Each structure stands twice: as structure tokens, then as C-alpha cells.
Amino acid sequence: MNTAPDSQPAGITVLGATGSIGISTLDVVARHPERFRVVALTAHTDVDTLTAQCRQFQPRYAVMADASAAEQLQQRLRGSAPDVQVLAGSAALVEVAGLPGVDYVMAAIVGAAGLLPALEAARRGKHVLLANKEALVMSGALFMQAVRDHNAVLLPIDSEHNALLQCMPDAYTTGTVPPGVRSITLTASGGPFRETPVSKLARVTPEQACAHPNWDMGRKISVDSATMMNKGLEVIEASWLFDLSVEKIRVVVHPQSILHSMVEYTDGSVLAQLGNPDMRIPISHALGWPERIASGAAPLDIAAIGQLQFTEPDLERFPCLALASAAMRTGGTAPAILNAANEVAVQAFLDRQLAYTDIHRAIDHVLEHANVQEAGSLEAVIDADARARDLAIDYLGTLSNRVGT
Ligand code: NAD
Ligand code: MG
Numbered sequence: 001m002n003t004a005p006d007s008q009p010a011g012i013t014v015l016g017a018t019g020s021i022g023i024s025t026l027d028v029v030a031r032h033p034e035r036f037r038v039v040a041l042t043a044h045t046d047v048d049t050l051t052a053q054c055r056q057f058q059p060r061y062a063v064m065a066d067a068s069a070a071e072q073l074q075q076r077l078r079g080s081a082p083d084v085q086v087l088a089g090s091a092a093l094v095e096v097a098g099l100p101g102v103d104y105v106m107a108a109i110v111g112a113a114g115l116l117p118a119l120e121a122a123r124r125g126k127h128v129l130l131a132n133k134e135a136l137v138m139s140g141a142l143f144m145q146a147v148r149d150h151n152a153v154l155l156p157i158d159s160e161h162n163a164l165l166q167c168m169p170d171a172y173t174t175g176t177v178p179p180g181v182r183s184i185t186l187t188a189s190g191g192p193f194r195e196t197p198v199s200k201l202a203r204v205t206p207e208q209a210c211a212h213p214n215w216d217m218g219r220k221i222s223v224d225s226a227t228m229m230n231k232g233l234e235v236i237e238a239s240w241l242f243d244l245s246v247e248k249i250r251v252v253v254h255p256q257s258i259l260h261s262m263v264e265y266t267d268g269s270v271l272a273q274l275g276n277p278d279m280r281i282p283i284s285h286a287l288g289w290p291e292r293i294a295s296g297a298a299p300l301d302i303a304a305i306g307q308l309q310f311t312e313p314d315l316e317r318f319p320c321l322a323l324a325s326a327a328m329r330t331g332g333t334a335p336a337i338l339n340a341a342n343e344v345a346v347q348a349f350l351d352r353q354l355a356y357t358d359i360h361r362a363i364d365h366v367l368e369h370a371n372v373q374e375a376g377s378l379e380a381v382i383d384a385d386a387r388a389r390d391l392a393i394d395y396l397g398t399l400s401n402r403v404g405t
Contacts, residue, residue: 009035010104011038011099012029012039012106013096013104013105013106014041015093015096015108015114015132016107016109016114017041017042017049018050019109020216020218021106021283023049024278024280024283025106025129026053028283028293029287032287035293038059039059039061040099041062042063042117043064043065043069044065045064047064047073051080058084060084061086062087063086063089063093063095064086064087066088067089070087070089073086093109093117096117097126098120103126104129105121105129106283107135108157110134110218111134114135115139115381118130118132118135119146122143122152123149125151127153127286128155129283129286130156130157130158133234134233134339137335137338138381138385139378142375148175153173154173154175156286157283158282159261159277159281159282160186160260162281164242164261167261167263168242168263174241175241177242178242178263181266183244183248183264184238184248184261184263185264186250186252187260187262188225188313189214189215189255190228190253190254191228192208193209198317206349206352209349214257215279220346223349223359229323231313231321232320232321232323233324235251235328236324246329251321252312253310254310256305258277258300258308259272260272260274274300276299278295280295284297319360320342327367332372332375333375334372336381337366337370337385341363341366341388341391344396345362345363345396365392365395366395369391370388371387
């Protein structure tokens with residue numbers, strides 16, 4: 001791996017370059033031109049942002065998952081970045097995740113669409129910087145096996161999991177039980193509805209759900225943060241990354257989002273990582289690992305923050321948290337089913353086709369009616385995902401309530 005300052009810059013592919021994590025990643029990469037060379041950038045449909053990024057970083061490849069967006073990108077780049085090769089479609093996403101000249105892959109596509117390219121990066125033995133938690137939720141056993149089989153380095157970008165990694169013993173790598181660890185605690189902000197009366201939640205709008213108090217994120221993860229399904233997915237993610245059962249993973253609500261998670265050791269010591277809520281911090285940690293590099297984040301002024309609070313999550317307010325833990329306990333394809341149902345329900349809520357309080361009902365319905373199988377192959381996982389989406393769509397058809405209209 002070319003990370004020493006006097007060697008050639010390391011190649012990086014950024015999957016989901018135009019999203020919140022992708023933009024923060026390129027912000028950090030631009031601060032370290034001696035360390036990183038952008039080989040490929042990808043997006044779904046956002047031609048404007050990818051055009052600007054291609055002009056700035058001059059990658060070898062730019063991929064648009066959407067074919068007509070790829071044509072537009074090609075035209076826009078003709079004069080300003082003619083050497084960028086524009087590709088289209090999901091096979092091209094996988095291709096640029098596995099290119100020989102790529103050392104680092106930032107997996108920052110949202111949702112199940114990110115699974116195959118992230119898995120390809122693992123199978124090609126890359127440094128996999130994993131923001132796309134849905135990939136691990138869907139296929140944790142297969143993903144971790146691919147990391148082991150191909151000597152990939154899996155570095156979590158989720159602020160909580162990155163914090164946990166930072167609090168682990170020296171030279172610890174993900175996928176094994178950390179020595180001397182008794183439990184881990186994930187912190188959760190509680191999102192925009194932490195104090196909203198439960199009786200008012202049925203009427204909340206997508207705009208309110210996406211107005212997160214501390215983090216500026218994509219719309220899907222913002223809704224997940226509001227319902228706390230995000231924390232539920234993160235419990236599953238942590239279980240795979242650190243090889244711990246759900247019983248050893250605690251969640252506490254911490255509204256300031258300053259303490260990003262903590263590790264409790266058998267001697268009673270608890271180690272935590274703190275920092276401002278700025279995703280460039282975990283991104284820089286993973287890009288620089290095992291060294292430390294500048295992120296551009298403001299220094300933490302703990303005296304100005306003054307107080308850090310921690311409370312138990314209210315499971316009546318956040319039923320998705322319990323659904324996620326139950327799916328992980330069930331095992332097999334249950335987490336993939338949970339994830340797929342959640343993706344459909346969240347999109348329906350964002351499209352004003354579903355009330356906020358029906359998100360958890362839709363997921364519960366799908367989990368009850370889906371057929372859970374062993375998750376021993378990628379085909380089984382993808383099949384479970386597809387069937388769960390069908391069940392969720394059928395369920396939406398049975399509802400008449402709409403939101404925000
Ligand atoms: P976002 O919506 O801002 O960006 C998503 C990116 O994925 C965009 O570049 C989009 O073009 C691309 N994309 C979307 N659908 C696609 C498809 N079908 N095919 C190919 N590309 C597609 O999302 P985000 O907030 O950057 O989150 C990305 C991932 O990182 C998610 O899995 C999220 O859970 C995780 N994450 C985000 C944050 C955060 O602070 N934003 C924090 C922790 C984890
Ligand atoms: Mg997180």
C-alpha cells in the first residue's frame with residue numbers, strides 16, 4: 001500500500017461520490033494530493049455534481065448508474081475533461097471497485113444498490129472504507145468472509161463504528177472478537193423527534209424528518225436516524241464488524257453527538273472517542289489509517305459544549321430499534337429482509353405515500369410474512385431482498401393514509 005508521503009499516491013475509487021459522504025471524502029482527498037490519486041468516481045443521476053468533481057479530480061473513469069445521465073455527463077466533459085472515460089450501469093460500478101490500480105474504495109452508495117460494488121472491493125483485497133452499512137446488514141457473513149479470504153482491510157466510516165475501532169486495542173482489525181472487551185455502546189442522537197409527543201408522530205413530514213439536529217446527511221439515512229432504524233442497522237453492523245452478539249451491544253441516546261461510541265473492557269475501563277459531528281473525522285481516520293492525517297474539521301471545544309447527556313432509548317418512540325435487534329437474533333436472511341422493507345417504506349414516506357408511523361408497521365408486516373432462509377449465498381440474499389420488497393409494496397397497497405398532503 002502506497003501511503004508513505006515519499007511514495008506514489010494511492011489510487012482511490014469513490015462510489016457514491018456526489019452524496020454527503022462522497023463529497024466529504026473528496027474534501028479530505030483534496031487536502032492530501034501527495035497521498036491520493038482519484039481513479040474513479042460514481043453517481044446515480046446527479047450529472048451536475050459529478051461533472052464538477054470530474055473537472056476538479058480528473059479521474060480515469062466516471063460511472064453513472066443511470067444510462068441517460070451517463071450520456072449527459074459525457075457531453076459535458078467533452079471540452080473540460082476529455083480524458084475521463086464515462087461508463088454506465090451497475091456492472092461498471094462493480095468494475096471500478098475492483099480495478100488493479102485502486103488501493104482504496106470508499107463505499108458510499110446508499111442502500112442495497114451498494115452491495116455488489118462494496119463486495120467486489122472486498123474480493124479484490126482493497127482497503128474498503130465502508131459507509132454503506134446496508135451492505136453489511138444484508139450479507140454480513142458473506143462480506144466478512146470475503147474480507148478474510150482476500151486479505152482486504154475493512155475500515156468502518158460510520159462515526160460510531162469508526163469510534164469503536166479507534167477505541168480497540170492496537171493493531172486490532174475488524175472481524176474478530178476484540179481481546180478483553182466486555183461490551184460496546186453505540187450512541188444515538190435521538191434525531192429530530194426525540195422530544196416530539198408520540199401522539200404527533202403520525203403527522204410529521206419528510207422535511208421535518210430530514211432536518212437532523214446535528215448531522216447533514218442524505219435523505220434515506222436522515223429518515224433512518226429519525227426512526228432510529230439507523231441505530232438498529234448499526235447494531236447489526238457492529239455485530240459483524242466486531243464479532244459480538246447483540247446482547248453485548250448497548251445503545252444510549254446522546255443528543256449532543258460529541259461522544260461517538262465507547263468500548264468497555266473486562267477490567268471496567270471504558271474508552272470513548274469524541275469529536276465534533278463532522279464525517280470528515282472518521283473518513284480521515286480511515287484514509288490515513290494507521291497514520292493520522294488532517295481532516296479540515298474544527299477542533300472540539302469541550303468547555304463550550306459544557307454538558308454531555310446519556311439516556312436509555314424509548315422503544316415505544318423508536319420501535320424500529322427493537323425490530324432490527326430481533327432480525328439479527330433470528331439471523332439468516334432476516335436482516336436483509338428488514339433492510340429491504342425499510343428501504344421501501346422510507347422511500348414511500350419520502351414520496352408522501354406512507355405515514356411516518358407506518359414505517360415500522362410495514363417492516364414488521366414484512367418480517368412476519370417473509371420466509372427467512374440461510375444467508376449462505378449471495379443469490380439467497382438478493383432473492384430475500386427482492387421478495388421483501390414485493391411484500392412491502394403489497395402492504396403499501398393496503399394502506400390509505402398519506403402524509404403531508
Ligand atoms: P446520499 O443520498 O447523500 O448519497 C448517496 C450516493 O449514492 C450518491 O452519490 C448517489 O448518486 C449514489 N446512489 C444512490 N442510489 C444509487 C444507485 N441505485 N446506484 C448507484 N449509485 C447510487 O447518502 P449519504 O448520506 O452520503 O449516505 C451514503 C451511505 O453512507 C449510506 O449507506 C449511509 O447509511 C452511510 N452513512 C452516511 C452518513 C452521513 O453522514 N451522510 C453517516 C454514516 C453512514
Ligand atoms: Mg452512524
